[in-house]
Every structure is written in structure tokens, then in C-alpha cells.
Amino acid sequence: MIKVEKLVKSFHSGDSELVALKGMSFEVPRGQFLSVTGRSGSGKSTLLYQLGLLDDPNSGNVIIDGIPVFELNAREKTQFRLERLGYVFQDYALLPELSSLENVMLPLLMMGFTKAVAKEKSAQALTKVGLGDKLPNLPSQLSGGQQQRVSIARAIAHNPQIIFADEPTANLDTETADAVLKTFEELHREGQTIIMVTHEEEYSRRTDRVITLSDGEIVSDILQKK
Amino acid sequence: MNQSKYRTGKISFKERIKHTVISIKLGFFLALKQLSRSNKWTTVLIIFIMTLTFLNLVVVSGILVGLIEGSVNAVKTRYLSDVIVSTLDEKNYIKNSPFVINVAKSLPWAERTSSRYLGSGTVEANYKTRIKDTDKVNSVGTIIAGINPDDEDVVTGIKSLIVEGQYLTATDYDQVLLGHNLLKKYLPIESPGFSTLSDVEVGDKVRIEINGNVREVYVKGILKSKVDEVSRRVFMTDTQLRGLLGRSDYNVNEISILLKPGSDPVVARDAMLASGVGQYAKVQTFEEGVPKFLKDIKDTFAILGNVISSIGLVVASITIFIVIFINAITRRKYIGILKGIGIHSTAIEFAYIVQSLFYAIMGTLIGVVFLFGFLKPYVGLHPIDFPFSDGILVATISGVLIRSGILFIATLIAGYIPAKIVVKQNTLDAILGR
Structure with missing residues (x-):
């Protein structure tokens, strides 16, 4: 369960201040597939960064499973991200010198799994996203869609509570984007909580719930029947 | 967690x-x-x-x-060797040298010793061609060393330093070796107070003078070394220099002792001193004997x-x-x-x-x-x-x-x-x- 309380985030640019999140509050129950939409500059990515502990808000709080996450120190936040959160970035964010398998192994190794176990779990995750035959490939040897699926495998390999996806289909063609979304849908069916930022209505329609932002505020929050 | x-x-x-x-x-x-x-x-x-x-x-x-x-x-291998025995500061030579030499030779670590007679003197080259008293004298002040050629070669390898002519033999008479730094052709320095011999070649006759004793000798060879004690000296056989110096008591000025490989110079020095050599001479390991500068x-x-x-x-x-x-x-x-x-x-x-x-x-x-x-x-x-x-x-x-x-x-x-x-x-x- 994620509880967002009066979240405020502003940026300074010279003398002017841009308020990206204006006291936002909402809750996300466990197992929900939530999409956050809105126009460019509406604050959707900023919201995702706050929820994913990649950035600190000016005020407000995010409570994940009872833990006020912004009260954690930097080291604890890192550990929290490692153990409980998974990220899928718009540009895949894979390490170029590591193979698909090694990229997925990283969080597992940091969690203390042995190399053998990390390899096994990573291979399973990659197989799950349809890349069981691409384990030794470097990112440069994969297509955009395949790289994004490696990124998803890395996000799910350690069984996080929540997956955050920032415009995961933005750089993909329609067919590949559809495949990526299907992967998310499958994960969701298995009970995974997913929060996805997207500006594409076609994909947000396929989620449980759509929160639409405008100028840092929630303008609509719709539960969808699929 | x-x-x-x-x-x-x-x-x-x-x-x-x-x-x-x-x-x-x-x-x-x-x-x-x-x-x-x-x-x-x-x-x-x-x-x-x-x-x-x-x-x-x-x-x-x-x-x-x-x-x-x-x-x-170079100072060690070409001059001092492992242990050097030299005159006490206030003496001109090593008193009771035969005893000291015997002690050195009897050291169980000693491979070979080389004793040297030393005398200050001059070497003059143009004494035959100089006509007037006002003509410039082609001479140089130096130390003349009297050596046993075989001993000296074993201890310092002096023979290998010959660059012109030949090395001395024990029977050589009126023959000398010149250190290359005594010759202008090897050390072309024009400086007041610093003299070298001009136009001296192997086979030339030069005149050496020690303590007022003068002798004409032939240049048998020229030595080249970067050790001043070799390159600025004149070498002749010990028997001949002894005569020139009038040193009938066989008292020498330096004894270089070459030790057997692996021997400790400190132990050898201490053994020499324990034998009572200290009252006649200064005994130093090569490290102690290396010039302070x-x-x-x-x-x-x-x-x-x-x-x-x-x-x-x-x-x-x-x-x-x-x-x-x-x-x-x-x-x-x-x-x-x-x-x-x-x-x-x-x-x-x-x-x-x-x-x-x-x-x-x-x-x-x-x-x-x-x-x-x-x-x-x-x-x-x-x-x-x-x-x-x-x-x-x-x-x-x-x-x-x-x-x-x-x-x-x-x-x-x-x-x-x-x-x-x-x-x-x-x-x-x-x-x-x-």
C-alpha cells in the first residue's frame, strides 16, 4: 500500500520558482496497475521520481507499507530501493559493458545472493520477458524493445513490491511497445504493483486506474473496468 | 531486511x-x-x-x-679494495710495515694484498728540449706509487686499465705508467694552477724527481681510470721507487687487502686491529675509506x-x-x-x-x-x-x-x-x- 500525502515539489530557475507538484495526495493499493498521464510538464515524471525515492520533495510524505520513506537516510533509501522497488526507465538505462544477464544480476548481487543464484534468478526473469536466448548479449547487440525488456527483467528479478516505469514505451515502435505492455500486464496478473508514467492514452487505458495530472495537480483519478 | x-x-x-x-x-x-x-x-x-x-x-x-x-x-675495486691500511695521520709511512703486511697476509679471509710506496714528486717531459730557463716547464706534480705489478693487478685489476702501451712487470727498470689525467691529450684543461704534460706518448722519456733524487724513465703505458688515485698517479715497480725514496726499511704507505668472496670487511678490519696493527697504521673498511665528499x-x-x-x-x-x-x-x-x-x-x-x-x-x-x-x-x-x-x-x-x-x-x-x-x-x- 502506497500513501501519498500532500506532496509538494518545486524547482528554482533563477529567481523564479516552478511548482511541479502542488500538494498531491492519493493512495495506491497493493497489486494495482496505475498509470499516470498528463501533458509534458504536468509533473508526472516528477511524481514518479518522488515515489521511487530518486528525489526528495519539498514537503509532504510518501508512506510505503507503513514506512515514511523520506525519513530514511540516504543509505537506507538506497537499501529500500534495492529491496522493494524496481525501475524501468524510458531509455532502458542498461550498463553497456554488461551483458543482459549481468545487467539483471546487479541488484541481486547487491542483495547478497551468490553469483550462481543471481544468475539463475536473472535467467528466469529474462526468460519471463521472452529473452531467454539473449543472456550473453550486450545491450548494443539488442533492439530497443529487447533492451527495454532487459530493463523490465532487471526490475522484476528481485521480486520488488512496486515497479516504477517511466514512459517505458516512449522510444519503441507500436508493435514493440505493445509487447512491453503485455509484459507489464502479465506481471500485474501475478499480483505485481505497477506505477507507470505514460503520455499515450492507448496504453493508459489498459491499466486499472488512470491518474491524470495537469500543472502539478490531479485533474482526474479514474478506476477502469477492463 | x-x-x-x-x-x-x-x-x-x-x-x-x-x-x-x-x-x-x-x-x-x-x-x-x-x-x-x-x-x-x-x-x-x-x-x-x-x-x-x-x-x-x-x-x-x-x-x-x-x-x-x-x-x-670504482674507488673500491680500483684503489681501496675491501680493507685499506694507510698511514696514521701524523706519520709519513706505515711504521713496522713488514709486520703489518704479514698480519694482513695471514688473515684467513685475505685473498691477496697489494702494498704501495708513495712519494710526492714531479714528472717533467721537455727537460731535453728546453733551452732557456725562461721556457715553460712541461711538468706536473704528482704522487708516484711503487707497486708489485702482480699483486696490484690481482687486487685492483690495474692491468685492464691500460689504454696505451703495456703494463709493468716485476723486473721492469726505469719504466713507468702514467695516469691519463696527467696528460693534456686526455685532460685538455687550460687553467692556472692546473698542469698536465703535453706531447707525451708511450715510449717517450720523462724525468721524475722525488726528494731531490732525479731519474729518467720511459713511459711504458698509460692508464685510464675515473678514480683520481689512479688517474693522477705515476706507477713504477716497488723495488725501484724504494730506491728513489731511500726507503730501506721496507715501510710502505698503503696496503690494500682483497678479501675472499663473501668475507666481511668489518671482521677482517677488527682482526687486524686486534693483532696490534692499530698502533702503526689506520685500518678501514672500504666504506670507511671512501672519501667523505x-x-x-x-x-x-x-x-x-x-x-x-x-x-x-x-x-x-x-x-x-x-x-x-x-x-x-x-x-x-x-x-x-x-x-x-x-x-x-x-x-x-x-x-x-x-x-x-x-x-x-x-x-x-x-x-x-x-x-x-x-x-x-x-x-x-x-x-x-x-x-x-x-x-x-x-x-x-x-x-x-x-x-x-x-x-x-x-x-x-x-x-x-x-x-x-x-x-x-x-x-x-x-x-x-x-
């Missing part, structure tokens, strides 16, 4: 240790992957720089010290070498700093991603430390192989020809280990600081390239 840990905001010490161990392992993993899949030529270039840095650390000071060490070695220069050059090496070390540290900093800056986005997916800063920093240590270790290893496998033996066989010494390269294992250790520590710090700077930056800014 349980929930209460997050609630209290504290991670136990045990867990911190566990995280640190994991971070080190993961850092190693990341470093190996980065190194093995990075641009090979870049890696080769960095290792090459580190090799040069290591050589700069070791070779510059090694040459500076070796320059004087070569001189000291050489020791002083050696110490000064060692300090100078260390200063230059320290500068080299700073340059090496800056090089590593720049290399790691550029590497970390260009990979800032990936560092942000690593942090974003929960990789601890320690692991990322450790990855950079491992990389810098890899460069340092590889550079040092190649440097050590080059140094001991080629450079040192080569300079040993082909000494650097300095005017006053045959410079060698002084590089001891202990010295190399110390300098390598210093280089590793400097590298470690130089690798850690830039990694720390980059890793400390805001995670999101790094990911987004802000």
Missing part, C-alpha cells in the same frame, strides 16, 4: 559489515567487467603511463644515486632523487585522478542508474578503486620486469659514461617495494577521490544528465 530497521532508521553494525563485504565483491565484479570490456587501447595507454611513472619513481633516483655509487664502486654527494643525490621521485609521484597521482575522474564523469549517467537501482555508493567507489589499482599494479609489474629484466642489467653492462664515474642504476628490491607501495597508496587515493566526487552527486541529476 525487516521493516523495523526502516522504522528506526538504523541499520545494525553487523548488517553494515555485510553490506560492505557485498559492496566490495560487487565493486570487484563491476571493475572487472569495465576493464575487460573497455577500449583496449585506452587501457594500454593508461598502463603505459603508469609504467613510465613507476620507472620515473625508481630510475631517476636510481641513476642519481648510481652515479655516485659507480664512483664509490663522495659520501656527502651520495646522500645529497639520494635526497635529490627522492624529491624528484616525489614530484613524479604527485604527477602519477594527478594522472590517475584525471583518468578516473574523466572515466567517472563520462559514466556519470550509469553511476546514477546504479545508485537508482539500489547499488550502494561503496560498491561503485570500490569499482573505481579496483580499476585504478589495476592500472597501478599492471604498470608496476611491467616496470619491474623491464627494470630488473632489462634496464638494470643493461646499465650494469654498459655503465653511463659520466666524466667522473661509470654510473650504474641502483635499484634494490626493498627500495622498489617501498616505492611501489607508495605508488599504490597514492593511486588508491587518486582513484577514490574522483569516484567519491561523482558518486556523491544527486542520483536523479546523474540519471537525467542535469
Whole structure:
């Protein structure tokens, strides 16, 4: 369960201040597939960064499973991200010198799994996203869609509570984007909580719930029947 | 990891240790992957720089010290030998020399001894062609040494120093060897108060004068050495100089003692002194007998070498700093991603430390192989020809280990600081390239 309380985030640019999140509050129950939409500059990515502990808000709080996450120190936040959160970035964010398998192994190794176990779990995750035959490939040897699926495998390999996806289909063609979304849908069916930022209505329609932002505020929050 | 840990905001010490161990392992993993899949030529270039840095650390000071060490070695092998017995400060010769020589010869460690008679005198070359008293005298003041040619050759290898003519034999009469620095053709210095002999060749007749005794002798050979005690002396057989000096008591001025390989000069010196030689002569090991100015220069050059090496070390540290900093800056986005997916800063920093240590270790290893496998033996066989010494390269294992250790520590710090700077930056800014 994620509880967002009066979240405020502003940026300074010279003398002017841009308020990206204006006291936002909402809750996300466990197992929900939530999409956050809105126009460019509406604050959707900023919201995702706050929820994913990649950035600190000016005020407000995010409570994940009872833990006020912004009260954690930097080291604890890192550990929290490692153990409980998974990220899928718009540009895949894979390490170029590591193979698909090694990229997925990283969080597992940091969690203390042995190399053998990390390899096994990573291979399973990659197989799950349809890349069981691409384990030794470097990112440069994969297509955009395949790289994004490696990124998803890395996000799910350690069984996080929540997956955050920032415009995961933005750089993909329609067919590949559809495949990526299907992967998310499958994960969701298995009970995974997913929060996805997207500006594409076609994909947000396929989620449980759509929160639409405008100028840092929630303008609509719709539960969808699929 | 349980929930209460997050609630209290504290991670136990045990867990911190566990995280640190994991971070080190993961850092190693990341470093190996980065190194093995990075641009090979870049890696080769960095290792090459580190090799040069290591050589700069070791070779510059090694040459500076070796320059004087070569001189000291030459003084030892060509003049003093392992133990030198010389006159007491207030005496003109070693009193009771036959006794002293017998003691020296009877030392169980003694391989051979060479006794020398010494006398101050002059050598004149143009005494036959000089017509007027006002004509310039072609002469030089020198020390004339009377030696047993065989003994002296065994002890100092003097025969190998002959560059013109021939070496002396025990039966030679009216024959001398001239040190090359007595001759203008070898030492063309025009300086008031410094004289050399002009136009003197092997086979020429010269006149030597000692204590008012004059004798005409032939130049049998010319010696070339970088040891002043050889190059500025005239050598003749001991029997003949004894006659010139009127030294019928067989008292000599110097006794060089060559010891058997592996013998300790200190032990030999002490044995000589224990036999009562000390009341007639000064007994010194070669280290004690080396002229003080050489020791002083050696110490000064060692300090100078260390200063230059320290500068080299700073340059090496800056090089590593720049290399790691550029590497970390260009990979800032990936560092942000690593942090974003929960990789601890320690692991990322450790990855950079491992990389810098890899460069340092590889550079040092190649440097050590080059140094001991080629450079040192080569300079040993082909000494650097300095005017006053045959410079060698002084590089001891202990010295190399110390300098390598210093280089590793400097590298470690130089690798850690830039990694720390980059890793400390805001995670999101790094990911987004802000």
C-alpha cells in the first residue's frame, strides 16, 4: 500500500520558482496497475521520481507499507530501493559493458545472493520477458524493445513490491511497445504493483486506474473496468 | 531486511559489515567487467603511463644515486679494495710495515694484498728540449706509487686499465705508467694552477724527481681510470721507487687487502686491529675509506632523487585522478542508474578503486620486469659514461617495494577521490544528465 500525502515539489530557475507538484495526495493499493498521464510538464515524471525515492520533495510524505520513506537516510533509501522497488526507465538505462544477464544480476548481487543464484534468478526473469536466448548479449547487440525488456527483467528479478516505469514505451515502435505492455500486464496478473508514467492514452487505458495530472495537480483519478 | 530497521532508521553494525563485504565483491565484479570490456587501447595507454611513472619513481633516483655509487664502486675495486691500511695521520709511512703486511697476509679471509710506496714528486717531459730557463716547464706534480705489478693487478685489476702501451712487470727498470689525467691529450684543461704534460706518448722519456733524487724513465703505458688515485698517479715497480725514496726499511704507505668472496670487511678490519696493527697504521673498511665528499654527494643525490621521485609521484597521482575522474564523469549517467537501482555508493567507489589499482599494479609489474629484466642489467653492462664515474642504476628490491607501495597508496587515493566526487552527486541529476 502506497500513501501519498500532500506532496509538494518545486524547482528554482533563477529567481523564479516552478511548482511541479502542488500538494498531491492519493493512495495506491497493493497489486494495482496505475498509470499516470498528463501533458509534458504536468509533473508526472516528477511524481514518479518522488515515489521511487530518486528525489526528495519539498514537503509532504510518501508512506510505503507503513514506512515514511523520506525519513530514511540516504543509505537506507538506497537499501529500500534495492529491496522493494524496481525501475524501468524510458531509455532502458542498461550498463553497456554488461551483458543482459549481468545487467539483471546487479541488484541481486547487491542483495547478497551468490553469483550462481543471481544468475539463475536473472535467467528466469529474462526468460519471463521472452529473452531467454539473449543472456550473453550486450545491450548494443539488442533492439530497443529487447533492451527495454532487459530493463523490465532487471526490475522484476528481485521480486520488488512496486515497479516504477517511466514512459517505458516512449522510444519503441507500436508493435514493440505493445509487447512491453503485455509484459507489464502479465506481471500485474501475478499480483505485481505497477506505477507507470505514460503520455499515450492507448496504453493508459489498459491499466486499472488512470491518474491524470495537469500543472502539478490531479485533474482526474479514474478506476477502469477492463 | 525487516521493516523495523526502516522504522528506526538504523541499520545494525553487523548488517553494515555485510553490506560492505557485498559492496566490495560487487565493486570487484563491476571493475572487472569495465576493464575487460573497455577500449583496449585506452587501457594500454593508461598502463603505459603508469609504467613510465613507476620507472620515473625508481630510475631517476636510481641513476642519481648510481652515479655516485659507480664512483664509490670504482674507488673500491680500483684503489681501496675491501680493507685499506694507510698511514696514521701524523706519520709519513706505515711504521713496522713488514709486520703489518704479514698480519694482513695471514688473515684467513685475505685473498691477496697489494702494498704501495708513495712519494710526492714531479714528472717533467721537455727537460731535453728546453733551452732557456725562461721556457715553460712541461711538468706536473704528482704522487708516484711503487707497486708489485702482480699483486696490484690481482687486487685492483690495474692491468685492464691500460689504454696505451703495456703494463709493468716485476723486473721492469726505469719504466713507468702514467695516469691519463696527467696528460693534456686526455685532460685538455687550460687553467692556472692546473698542469698536465703535453706531447707525451708511450715510449717517450720523462724525468721524475722525488726528494731531490732525479731519474729518467720511459713511459711504458698509460692508464685510464675515473678514480683520481689512479688517474693522477705515476706507477713504477716497488723495488725501484724504494730506491728513489731511500726507503730501506721496507715501510710502505698503503696496503690494500682483497678479501675472499663473501668475507666481511668489518671482521677482517677488527682482526687486524686486534693483532696490534692499530698502533702503526689506520685500518678501514672500504666504506670507511671512501672519501667523505663522495659520501656527502651520495646522500645529497639520494635526497635529490627522492624529491624528484616525489614530484613524479604527485604527477602519477594527478594522472590517475584525471583518468578516473574523466572515466567517472563520462559514466556519470550509469553511476546514477546504479545508485537508482539500489547499488550502494561503496560498491561503485570500490569499482573505481579496483580499476585504478589495476592500472597501478599492471604498470608496476611491467616496470619491474623491464627494470630488473632489462634496464638494470643493461646499465650494469654498459655503465653511463659520466666524466667522473661509470654510473650504474641502483635499484634494490626493498627500495622498489617501498616505492611501489607508495605508488599504490597514492593511486588508491587518486582513484577514490574522483569516484567519491561523482558518486556523491544527486542520483536523479546523474540519471537525467542535469
